[in-house]
Amino acid sequence: MRWWTLRAMIGAAVPIGAGLVAYAIAGSWRPWLGPLLGAVTVLAVAHAAVVPTWRYRVHRWEATDDAVYALSGWLVREWRVAPLSRVQTVDATRGPLQRLLGLATVTVTTASASGPVQLVALDDAEATEVAARLTATVAATRGDAT
Template structure:
């Protein structure tokens, strides 16, 4: 029996385009929290306003750059694919990671949706294996795509003989 080619390669499928807006809103909310802390610091401090202005300017520049670049960059990088033999993922935006998990090594397949992801109709799929590198995660899938992926991987895993270790 010839073994399958499980070479490291870019997966074929992108995550949902809606993930761009989800990542954008999540980033904006994070920067708003930091801005609120800075406003509280400004209101509670009677001293020199110079450090406040510098901190706010740095925050504004970083926030605009992060919100403008990060969601699109992540969308271009985040990919996934399943074949009869393996699950492929590619993720990250500054630090990128490519992973392959043979179907025979899958132990569990999970899907989760946080409140903000539910609002955007998105879901995440986690594929757990016996690997010391940890589970494979696919973030930003459309809800229906995630459901189909979980069903497909569960069926393939059940049909695969082996001990998943």
């Protein structure tokens, strides 16, 4: 949950910082820019306070010998299933914030038009193990991978 919270806080800091810079350099625009900046700040802080917890409670995944399953979303929930016989690649990635927190994302790519299935915010060791296990299972699975 820390990863989602930090991402939301960084995302909130960008519009608030831009608004503060605009307010500092604005001359005649200040009377209407102040309330707008206040509204943006309230929305950004509310988003950072609510969305990470909600996303963390919804996000679920499972990797079996037959498929990879992932549930994600916070307003619109998406249940994705990637049969291992259709998997083309399995990747483990670690962005700067994830490395700082010891996390990783496992991306399972198929030929689906919906895009890859992502298992986000996994413990780094768990992500490495899941990626290795999925890679070995996919290599042993007969399928067309298209």
